[in-house]
Amino acid sequence: xxxxxxxxxxxxxxxxxxxxxxxxxxxxxxxxxxxxxxxxxxxxxxxxxxxxxxxxxxxxxxxxxxxxxxxxxxxxxxxxxxxxxxxxxxxxxxxxxxxxxxxxxxxxxxxxxxxxxxxxxxxxxxxxxxxxxxxxxxxxxxxxxxxxxxxxxxxxxxxxxxxxxxxxxxxxxxxxxxxxxxxxxxxxxxxxxxxxxxxxxxxxxxxxxxxxxxxxxxxxxxxxxxxxxxxxxxxxxxxxxxxxxxxxxxxxxxxxxxxxxxxxxxxxxxxxxxxxxxxxxxxxxxxxxxxxxxxxxxxxxxxxxxxxxxxxxxxxxxxxxxxxxxxxxxxxxxxxxxxxxxxxxxxxxxxxxxxxxxxxxxxxxxxxxxxxxxxxxxx
Amino acid sequence: xxxxxxxxxxxxxxxxxxxxxxxxxxxxxxxxxxxxxxxxxxxxxxxxxxxxxxxxxxxxxxxxxxxxxxxxxxxxxxxxxxxxxxxxxxxxxxxxxxxxxxxxxxxxxxxxxxxxxxxxxxxxxxxxxxxxxxxxxxxxxxxxxxxxxxxxxxxxxxxxxxxxxxxxxxxxxxxxxxxxxxxxxxxxxxxxxxxxxxxxxxxxxxxxxxxxxxxxxxxxxxxxxxxxxxxxxxxxxxxxxxxxxxxxxxxxxxxxxxxxxxxxxxxxxxxxxxxxxxxxxxxxxxxxxxxxxxxxxxxxxxxxxxxxxxxxxxxxxxxxxxxxxxxxxxxxxxxxxxxxxxxxxxxxxxxxxxxxxxxxxxxxxxxxxxxxxxxxxxx
Numbered sequence: 197x198x199x200x201x202x203x204x205x206x207x208x209x210x211x212x213x214x215x216x217x218x219x220x221x222x223x224x225x226x227x228x229x230x231x232x233x234x235x236x237x238x239x240x241x242x243x244x245x246x247x248x249x250x251x252x253x254x255x256x257x258x259x260x261x262x263x264x265x266x267x268x269x270x271x272x273x274x275x276x277x278x279x280x281x282x283x284x285x286x287x288x289x290x291x292x293x294x295x296x297x298x299x300x301x302x303x304x305x306x307x308x309x310x311x312x313x314x315x316x317x318x319x320x321x322x323x324x325x326x327x328x329x330x331x332x333x334x335x336x337x338x339x340x341x342x343x344x345x346x347x348x349x350x351x352x353x354x355x356x357x358x359x360x361x362x363x364x365x366x367x368x369x370x371x372x373x374x375x376x377x378x379x380x381x382x383x384x385x386x387x388x389x390x391x392x393x394x395x396x397x398x399x400x401x402x403x404x405x406x407x408x409x410x411x412x413x414x415x416x417x418x419x420x421x422x423x424x425x426x427x428x429x430x431x432x433x434x435x436x437x438x439x440x441x442x443x444x445x446x447x448x449x450x451x452x453x454x455x456x457x458x459x460x461x462x463x464x465x466x467x468x469x470x471x472x473x474x475x476x477x478x479x480x481x482x483x484x485x486x487x488x489x490x491x492x493x494x495x496x497x498x499x500x501x502x503x504x505x506x507x508x509x510x511x512x513x514x515x516x517x518x519x520x521x522x523x524x525x526x527x528x529x530x531x532x533x534x535x536x537x538x539x540x541x542x543x544x545x546x547x548x549x550x551x552x553x554x555x556x557x558x559x560x561x562x563x564x565x566x567x568x569x570x571x572x573x574x575x
Numbered sequence: 576x577x578x579x580x581x582x583x584x585x586x587x588x589x590x591x592x593x594x595x596x597x598x599x600x601x602x603x604x605x606x607x608x609x610x611x612x613x614x615x616x617x618x619x620x621x622x623x624x625x626x627x628x629x630x631x632x633x634x635x636x637x638x639x640x641x642x643x644x645x646x647x648x649x650x651x652x653x654x655x656x657x658x659x660x661x662x663x664x665x666x667x668x669x670x671x672x673x674x675x676x677x678x679x680x681x682x683x684x685x686x687x688x689x690x691x692x693x694x695x696x697x698x699x700x701x702x703x704x705x706x707x708x709x710x711x712x713x714x715x716x717x718x719x720x721x722x723x724x725x726x727x728x729x730x731x732x733x734x735x736x737x738x739x740x741x742x743x744x745x746x747x748x749x750x751x752x753x754x755x756x757x758x759x760x761x762x763x764x765x766x767x768x769x770x771x772x773x774x775x776x777x778x779x780x781x782x783x784x785x786x787x788x789x790x791x792x793x794x795x796x797x798x799x800x801x802x803x804x805x806x807x808x809x810x811x812x813x814x815x816x817x818x819x820x821x822x823x824x825x826x827x828x829x830x831x832x833x834x835x836x837x838x839x840x841x842x843x844x845x846x847x848x849x850x851x852x853x854x855x856x857x858x859x860x861x862x863x864x865x866x867x868x869x870x871x872x873x874x875x876x877x878x879x880x881x882x883x884x885x886x887x888x889x890x891x892x893x894x895x896x897x898x899x900x901x902x903x904x905x906x907x908x909x910x911x912x913x914x915x916x917x918x919x920x921x922x923x924x925x926x927x928x929x930x931x932x933x934x935x936x937x938x939x940x941x942x943x944x945x946x947x948x949x950x951x952x953x954x
Contacts, residue, residue, distance in 0.1 A: 413906065415918065460854075527793065539595055
């Protein structure tokens with residue numbers, strides 16, 4: 197069944213037009229028996245009660261070849277399983293449990309733009325609140341810039357808020373990015389992102405499971421979210437309210453055994469409440485920015501990460517006994533060596549030796565009131 | 576050995592003056608054989624090299640009874656194991672692994688103030704950066720107010736920043752609070768907190784393992800931190816740089832099998848970096864405020880917590896099938912019932928019925944272009 201024969205492609209185009217994106221009954225049936233057989237079965241059957249679905253009734257009026265032609269005219273290609281650019285990781289959706297009756301691998305994906313779908317696999321999904329804050333947008337932009345600069349594509353949904361901040365972060369870093377949208381890949385939604393979507397469609401990719409022309413219904417966002425998670429190695433949630441589509445994407449990433457992480461924010465910010473809730477519940481790791489996300493990717497052995505370390509202090513180069521003497525000095529005043537020795541729990545000779553060494557290192561000074569911490573030693 | 580006989584108390588006062596607070600060799604030896612025997616052994620022994628310690632040499636010059644008398648004159652009592660107010664949970668320090676050569680149960684605690692030590696057990700420790708931000712101080716104050724209002728004592732260290740915000744939060748809520756300090760309980764450090772420490776010492780408690788008059792050395796903060804953790808059920812770190820005394824307290828709480836949690840903040844804030852590091856490493860849970868801390872205490876069955884829940888929305892009262900119809904409506908425009916049925920993947924009759932129900936509930940409206948989401952339904 198996993199061939200991209202013309203018949204199969206046309207049958208998938210028909211079913212993709214007739215069925216709702218991500219309807220798990222349809223996607224799994226097509227996965228199991230192939231689109232041509234499903235189409236044949238549906239063409240035979242009817243539902244005379246009209247109670248269940250009018251899908252079978254609609255199929256007769258859809259011309260698959262025409263669907264593909266019309267799509268090509270607006271610059272869309274229809275990528276199906278078996279095509280060279282089909283990303284094998286989307287097949288992980290076969291075994292992931294459905295959510296809201298959505299699930300299974302897409303029948304096909306409508307793509308606008310030069311980027312191959314398999315290049316988008318192993319990407320980082322950066323998703324989050326539409327009602328984002330400047331803080332969240334800046335965090336999303338930083339993460340997108342850092343990972344895409346390393347060549348890791350940034351996948352998001354093209355929406356207001358965190359989504360657009362992520363796309364822009366990647367574009368600013370000259371990195372790869374793609375929007376997986378809930379409406380037809382030829383549609384512009386939201387209207388305010390017309391220029392962004394046009395740019396992605398001409399230089400990167402706009403991807404949709406929904407047939408061309410389809411409107412953005414809420415149920416389609418739920419189906420779309422599973423694709424964002426499926427494309428990516430890591431899903432990063434940068435701000436999400438307690439009920440939020442971004443948490444639906446995170447849920448999908450879990451079902452697909454992908455890494456799920458979130459960026460914390462002020463506990464006073466409602467925009468971060470969903471992220472805090474999930475980190476608290478152990479459903480999400482915590483990342484502080486792009487470097488942490490790269491480290492997660494690096495765990496898969498593909499990327500080199502320079503660990504950010506706290507700067508070494510002079511005291512780190514001391515022996516434990518010398519540190520003990522340093523720590524035994526009073527704060528803000530001086531002390532004679534025997535007092536230091538007592539506090540340190542060490543003998544006077546050893547303490548005197550250590551104090552001289554610390555003096556050489558610039559960590560202690562000697563004054564009228566004995567030994568005291570220098571500005572460096574007190575730091 | 577666990578009696579509070581006068582001899583034992585006096586011997587402990589001598590050793591507490593002679594040894595460094597929390598010196599694990601001393602605390603464990605006293606725990607194992609009792610203070611009177613340790614004192615007898617040390618009085619016999621000398622260290623003629625003077626290389627190891629001059630402890631034995633000092634002991635002869637300390638008058639234990641006088642120590643207790645002088646302390647009483649400045650309002651301090653010396654509480655030792657076996658005393659009615661000794662909190663049994665401090666004995667958890669016997670089995671906790673030492674850190675920086677500090678460890679073991681204190682020889683005794685010098686206490687100023689009317690609050691009994693055993694009343695402070697099971698408290699919440701609120702600790703954090705001296706160099707705190709307004710955000711962190713406000714979070715610390717909120718947590719302290721919420722838990723102390725329920726009668727749970729708030730323990731902190733009396734220092735600048737998060738410590739003082741925690742004490743003040745508890746005082747503002749008329750709740751119990753205590754400072755466990757690194758210098759003698761009779762000393763004022765930092766000087767700026769003279770009024771606060773005086774108030775705690777007259778209405779609540781100022782507690783120290785260090786003998787009266789002792790100065791606040793760095794090594795004493797390390798010993799003190801283990802006591803803050805030992806008193807508490809939960810240690811909350813509100814802001815901490817990557818290297819921070821608060822993380823030392825958190826480490827002690829771990830060693831004592833106490834809950835350790837942190838309040839996240841902006842990833843751009845250096846004051847939150849230590850907290851984020853620990854949450855990320857899985858060494859610390861995440862709390863969003865006082866309610867979350869109460870919930871942790873509630874897990875021990877002692878406190879009743881009202882769970883904060885997201886407000887129920889009208890859609891939560893719908894059946895799954897009704898929600899499916901609602902979700903199938905387009906965003907920002909209307910649709911005829913057959914289009915809604917197609918998107919919902921349901922039959923026309925059922926959809927029409929559901930739409931009428933949704934209309935009754937105020938979630939959808941009917942206009943010239945068919946059914947559309949109402950303002951409530953779109954929320």
